[in-house]
Amino acid sequence: MVNIILVSHVKEIAEGAKKLAEQMKQGDVEIIAVGGTPDGDIGTDPDAIETAVNEIYKEDGVIILADLGSAIMSVNMVLDWLEEEVREKVVLADAPFVEGAVVAAVEAGMGNKIEEILESIESADMIKKN
């Protein structure tokens, strides 16, 4: 089962998305919300991202969703710090943050493979609302 990390600039967004995603999840997918700077401002805390990866890393893989700017840069930096073996299985998805979190949680809960989940959440249809 794939685990999920949600990295937003804003703590409330990350935690809210976790709440929304967990409402739909089946099985025991783990979701960690990482949001804001260590001192509670809007921004990113790379150390918290690293801790999250270490905490929920699994052989099945980990999908990371990030909202924008420094969240993306910080995730990529942390990924570069990982050991090759771990690095290969942790993916920053090209997916919309909230919408992707929900669908990733559902599909991870169904036991879908990381590639299948990424195919779903990276689809351009993910942002269609009509």
Place this chain on the structure above:
Amino acid sequence: MVNIILVSHVKEIAEGAKKLAEQMKQGDVEIIAVGGTPDGDIGTDPDAIETAVNEIYKEDGVIILADLGSAIMSVNMVLDWLEEEVREKVVLADAPFVEGAVVAAVEAGMGNKIEEILESIESADMIKKN
């Protein structure tokens, strides 16, 4: 100047996205966050959406971002209740919720037209993170 309404299932997501978007906004774009059910559960409150539209409707137009499911359905229902003249200028965007909120706020603040803003936030590139 175009105004913006953010409709999420979760209050924290809507308010967090407003916070993130307002950090970037120039000028006096108004952003209203609508999140959760009237009794504080996860879900949508159509009356709050209607109130928001009436509160910040402008001739320049209003962009609504919604996260998923009932938020989208409720927005469309409220839009159907509007007078023809207002209806034409209030648009539910096919855009990612958080990412779209930030870019819409920036572009609205720059005085971009509603069509220009929609073109930006409805682009498939909006979900690229790498």
Place this chain on the structure above:
Amino acid sequence: MTEKSKEIINKVADVIIENKKYLTELDSAIGDGDHGINMSKGFNKVKEKLEAKDYESNKELIKTVAMTLISTVGGASGPLYGTAFLNISKIIPDADFDLDSLIEIGESAVAGIQKRGKAEQGEKTMLDTIIPAVNSLKESKENGDNIEEALKQCKAKAEEGMKATIDMQATKGRASYLGKRSIGHQDPGATSSYLIIKTVVDELY
């Protein structure tokens, strides 16, 4: 007739509230586990509203039901049932319902739900209960069935429709996120629709 309608709505509300747990369980399997919570929130408020005031016409009564569901349900079923009842309120007569008016009521409900949800039959939604029920009324009319027979058939077809959702793959609503994995579970909205139709039918004949 408004007194009778009020009685029926109250009964529907009771049945939905009784089935809160069941509907929520169904929604936990293929959705976000709130359909029973949403619907009983809505119908509890409907009961309050009906209690608080006398209604002059079925139109006024059903419009209140619609607006109350819209304001309180919180899930997709809010706008869906809300728009269905809103549509019904526009055409519902105050006289005793004949088969024609029942058909018109059913068609208005379907039109409202489709306006909001853009689903067709076979997508594993409440429509899979309601459309067969309305079609059954229409067939009864063609066959010249009396109203009791028509209602009996209607209820049976609604139940069949509900059960048929078990084998369907959801392509609308949250359950569609599950793809093929949505197969094997009865749709919560199809179930609440059946409970509503069944209760109305049982009250009518």
Place this chain on the structure above:
Amino acid sequence: MTEKSKEIINKVADVIIENKKYLTELDSAIGDGDHGINMSKGFNKVKEKLEAKDYESNKELIKTVAMTLISTVGGASGPLYGTAFLNISKIIPDADFDLDSLIEIGESAVAGIQKRGKAEQGEKTMLDTIIPAVNSLKESKENGDNIEEALKQCKAKAEEGMKATIDMQATKGRASYLGKRSIGHQDPGATSSYLIIKTVVDELY
């Protein structure tokens, strides 16, 4: 040499902290108005760290600067400057810096920033200050300039580069959301980079 390096870093920190308001104002015009806040948060912590402990080598010192910025800055400039300093820490000598080592330091910084941010010169970022500064050192080497002359040139080119960002359209970072409207404003990151380079140069000669 580590004592001297510590002095330089402390001086850089002071200059950044002094310019907190200025950098934040620049970021308000084309970003989210936090660059000064971010950078002074980072460099305040750097000062604390340098205070708390003696460092055995420039390597160790600069690695501490890097990790501290990464942990505390919170904005894109955190990973960018953090990776720059991390790269520098890998090659920085303990001996007095000659022109070759200054060039190597500059190139490592650029490589680190580009690894993180994937930007080129001309995209209205900190690179528009740093790349011309490094290029200037390389030219000085070719021209056989002495180190003082090289550093003077380097500072001038950094300032030129910073100012050139005014007329650029941002195509990386948050400022890129503004499209053409980003033109006419000096980039905050290019400005903090200039402040850093200027301070280092002034301390070195």
